[in-house]
Amino acid sequence: MPTGPLARVLESIENVTGTATRPAARLLAVGKSREAGEIASLAAEWAGLRPGATLAFGENYVQEASSKIAALEGSGIEWHLIGHLQSNKAVQAAALFDWVQSVDRPKLVAALASARNPDHPPLNVLIQVNVDGEAGKHGCTPDDVPSLAAAIAAEPTLALRGLMAIPEPHPDLARRRDAFAAMRALHDALRADHPDADVLSMGMSEDYALAIAEGATMVRIGTALFGPRQAA
Numbered sequence: 001m002p003t004g005p006l007a008r009v010l011e012s013i014e015n016v017t018g019t020a021t022r023p024a025a026r027l028l029a030v031g032k033s034r035e036a037g038e039i040a041s042l043a044a045e046w047a048g049l050r051p052g053a054t055l056a057f058g059e060n061y062v063q064e065a066s067s068k069i070a071a072l073e074g075s076g077i078e079w080h081l082i083g084h085l086q087s088n089k090a091v092q093a094a095a096l097f098d099w100v101q102s103v104d105r106p107k108l109v110a111a112l113a114s115a116r117n118p119d120h121p122p123l124n125v126l127i128q129v130n131v132d133g134e135a136g137k138h139g140c141t142p143d144d145v146p147s148l149a150a151a152i153a154a155e156p157t158l159a160l161r162g163l164m165a166i167p168e169p170h171p172d173l174a175r176r177r178d179a180f181a182a183m184r185a186l187h188d189a190l191r192a193d194h195p196d197a198d199v200l201s202m203g204m205s206e207d208y209a210l211a212i213a214e215g216a217t218m219v220r221i222g223t224a225l226f227g228p229r230q231a232a
């Protein structure tokens with residue numbers, strides 16, 4: 001029995017998803033300034049545990065990701081941008097990433113759509129929602145979701161895949177449940193109009209079990225895989 005952090009996280013995701021009627025939530029491994037070598041080790045461990053399945057890996061910064069993605073070319077990793085994206089980095093992001101989870105405004109939709117090479121598969125896009133209405137946080141308001149979704153769906157170089165949220169890290173987990181439940185309701189409403197938008201990305205190392213119980217289909221996990229963050 002493999003017992004490393006990756007094996008434990010995968011097993012725990014499967015246990016909490018738990019029912020035969022619902023596929024296990026997908027793991028997005030999150031690097032947070034991990035070196036390419038560490039990511040390569042994780043990819044090798046993944047290949048042993050989940051032969052043939054694609055490893056999804058999340059990066060916060062376009063600049064930092066670009067050298068790692070180049071170094072890991074051919075590794076079969078699917079790259080997700082999960083950090084805030086400035087419009088002036090959209091060209092680079094559209095070329096480097098397979099997914100952008102942080103789309104939160106019409107200007108960015110337009111910039112990514114025109115930057116994505118039409119000969120490549122469409123860029124997978126999640127709409128980031130500021131579900132707690134926190135001041136100064138990225139993400140659109142819940143009310144903005146339908147119009148942003150329509151704008152994305154109208155772009156042939158983009159594929160609308162669902163929603164993403166980073167709820168307020170309230171110390172009382174019960175309070176986080178409200179945010180997860182609100183996201184699930186938003187996601188259900190979105191899917192009524194866009195059935196292919198089947199991804200709900202929410203939950204991190206501390207609260208992924210709760211997020212999955214409330215309907216997450218993708219959990220973004222760093223600390224539980226790599227240990228506590230190193231000082232930059």
Ligand SMILES: *Cc1c(COP(=O)(O)O)cnc(C)c1O
Nearest residue numbers: 030082204205220221222223224
């Ligand atoms: C860092 C980060 C994560 C992972 O957080 P952990 O608590 O380390 O699991 C998930 N999502 C986003 C957007 C992040 O920036």
